Amino acid sequence: MPHIHPKTTPIYQTSVFAFEDxxxxxxxxxxxxxxxxxxxxxxxxxxxxxxxxxxxxxxxxxxxxxxxxxxxxxxxxxxxxxxxxxxxxxxxxxxxxxxxxxxxxxxxxxxxxxxxxxxxxxxxxxxxxxxxxxxxxxxxxxxxxxxxxxxxxxxxxxxxxxxxxxxxxxxxxxxxxxxxxxxxxxxxxxxxxxxxxxxxxxxxxxxxxxxxxxxxxxxxxxxxxxxxxxxxxxxxxKTLRLRMRQHCSNAVAVAKYLQQHPKVEKVWYPGLEEHPQYALAKQQGQGLFGGMMSFKIQDDKEAVNRFMQALPTIPFAPSLAGVTTSISYPLGASHRSLTSEQQQEMSITAGVIRLSVGIEEPEELIAELEAGLAAV
Ligand SMILES: Cc1ncc(COP(=O)(O)O)c(C=O)c1O
The missing domain is CATH 3.40.640.10 (Type I PLP-dependent aspartate aminotransferase-like (Major domain))
Known part of the structure; x- marks a missing residue:
């Protein structure tokens, strides 16, 4: 075997390693x-x-x-x-x-x-x-x-x-x-x-x-x-730092957009000055507030369905933090295993939607959300 120096680590797709003796x-x-x-x-x-x-x-x-x-x-x-x-x-x-x-x-x-x-x-x-x-x-x-x-x-x-x-x-x-x-x-x-x-x-x-x-x-x-x-x-x-910058700046723009929308009752995002831990989040997050937020429309599953169905490309995918934006539904997915009392206590009600903001152009995201909210 010639002496080779791969720039990236090869995949050691092996379950076991052999010993000389x-x-x-x-x-x-x-x-x-x-x-x-x-x-x-x-x-x-x-x-x-x-x-x-x-x-x-x-x-x-x-x-x-x-x-x-x-x-x-x-x-x-x-x-x-x-x-x-x-x-x-x-x-x-x-x-x-x-x-x-x-x-x-x-x-x-x-x-x-x-x-x-x-x-x-x-x-x-x-x-x-x-x-x-x-x-x-x-x-x-x-x-x-x-x-x-x-x-x-x-x-x-x-x-x-x-x-x-x-x-x-x-x-x-x-x-x-x-x-x-x-x-x-x-x-x-x-x-x-x-x-x-x-x-x-x-x-x-x-x-x-x-x-x-x-x-x-x-x-x-x-x-x-x-x-x-x-x-x-x-x-x-390897691209974590770059991605996070874009996730965070997009999220600030999206949170501000959602906050002023008449069909949105509440937005939970630490980068909004109204957030109860805004100052702490700013100091502890080096001025960045992350790419995750939740927001609430009317407490009606059918309204949530209409919102999801009207989004042109953003998928309802119960995970988060990918490069493309997705939404999730805490009541029916991530927090499904809790009792209804626990869900209520945590303010996880029928109208709460979790948004994982991706790294697309912010204008594209806002146009998508606008289309979704128009159907609510
Ligand atoms: C904050 C947090 N911790 C832990 C987990 C569990 O991680 P995994 O799905 O990779 O097992 C999740 C999954 O959504 C999560 O959101």
């Missing part, structure tokens, strides 16, 4: 990170993705996982065992709350949900066995923004870990580890990969000891990411 096997175990054995334990493509995200988030190291859900699972199981208790923000992705309240409770990890109003004063929710607080930098779907530095103070005071889902903000806006968080995780499926063609996750840790636990959970539970998905995600990650 027993000495090479001993070297693998004796010098961790120097060679590979089995893709479930580690692979150059998953390592490349993890290292790139770690660099962006400023951690001690990161572990790539098969999805955002498995990233949350790995983070919680790295820290908690049966008998432990976790705190979780009430305003969070429905899948995250379902994982905690419907699955981890079955294996002996209990959960209490903390309303946003109480998130900086946790003492009434703490138990002697509480291990961590899980929340999102910007909540899904109503874009509540949390103060990472204040939360880190509060969690440190109570000796619990701060675990942050940074999917909506991305490290381009906010680096929670630098503000005192202990673990950051992402649904890489979203902005980090950015093209709606990958399902992946990542966990970034501040402490080496926690990192090793996450690594072990990933390996023994089989939460690993495939080499090809890792390769695609690492490819997308």
């Amino acid at each position: 027993l000495n090479a096997l001993e070297q693998y175990f004796g010098q961790p990170g120097q060679s590979y054995m089995y893709t479930r334990y580690g692979n150059p493509n998953t390592d490349e993705l993890a290292q790139q995200v770690n660099k962006l988030e400023g951690g001690a190291g990161a572990v790539a996982t098969s999805s955002g859900m498995s990233a949350i699972l790995a983070a919680v199981l790295a820290v908690c065992k049966a008998g432990d208790h976790v705190l979780c923000a009430e305003d969070i992705y429905g899948g995250s709350s379902a994982l905690l309240s419907q699955e981890l409770t079955r294996i002996g990890i209990s959960v209490s949900f903390v309303p946003s109003a109480d998130i900086y004063t946790l003492k009434d929710y703490l138990q002697p066995n509480t291990r961590l607080l899980l929340l999102e930098t910007m909540s899904n779907p109503l874009l509540e923004v949390f103060d990472m530095a204040r939360l880190a103070q509060e969690t440190k005071q109570h000796n619990i870990l701060l675990v942050v889902d940074n999917t909506f903000a991305t490290p381009v806006l906010t680096k929670p580890l630098e503000l005192g968080a202990d673990i950051v995780m992402h649904s890489v499926t979203k902005y980090l990969s950015g093209h709606s063609d990958v399902t992946a996750g990542v966990v970034v840790c501040k402490e080496e000891a926690v990192l090793q636990r996450v690594q072990k959970v990933m390996m023994v539970y089989g939460l690993n990411l495939s080499p090809f998905e890792a390769w695609l995600a690492a490819r997308g990650l």
Whole structure:
């Protein structure tokens, strides 16, 4: 084989790596990170993705996982065992709350949900066995923004870990580890990969000891990411900064347009001065407010249907953060697994539409939304 130097990392689409002899096997175990054995334990493509995200988030190291859900699972199981208790923000992705309240409770990890109003004063929710607080930098779907530095103070005071889902903000806006968080995780499926063609996750840790636990959970539970998905995600990650700038500037224009529209009752976007955490979002997001927003038309499913059907090209696709704009419906998709009381409490009603603003020309997006709203 000639000596070749590919500019990009090739895809190591292999489940296993061969060893020269027993000495090479001993070297693998004796010098961790120097060679590979089995893709479930580690692979150059998953390592490349993890290292790139770690660099962006400023951690001690990161572990790539098969999805955002498995990233949350790995983070919680790295820290908690049966008998432990976790705190979780009430305003969070429905899948995250379902994982905690419907699955981890079955294996002996209990959960209490903390309303946003109480998130900086946790003492009434703490138990002697509480291990961590899980929340999102910007909540899904109503874009509540949390103060990472204040939360880190509060969690440190109570000796619990701060675990942050940074999917909506991305490290381009906010680096929670630098503000005192202990673990950051992402649904890489979203902005980090950015093209709606990958399902992946990542966990970034501040402490080496926690990192090793996450690594072990990933390996023994089989939460690993495939080499090809890792390769695609690492490819997308290269343009993260550029994409985020366009997502964010488009979103400001779209939010302002929606806000003045007579058929729109409310817009949830941290980049609007009326947003209750506007100042915090501005400071914590380096002047950027992200590409996600929600807005409310009349509380009538048929009106939502008419809006969706009249959009010329924007699809109703229950995910987010791709380069092309899409809408989703929290009540019927991301927050479907919640009880109707929980949905009501979170203000997720029949007229709430979530908008993931892409990187198209802003005028095109506004023309599309205009067509949709005309049908409401
Ligand atoms: C904020 C947030 N965290 C985690 C997840 C779960 O990620 P995945 O779908 O990659 O498992 C999602 C999915 O929508 C999400 O929006």
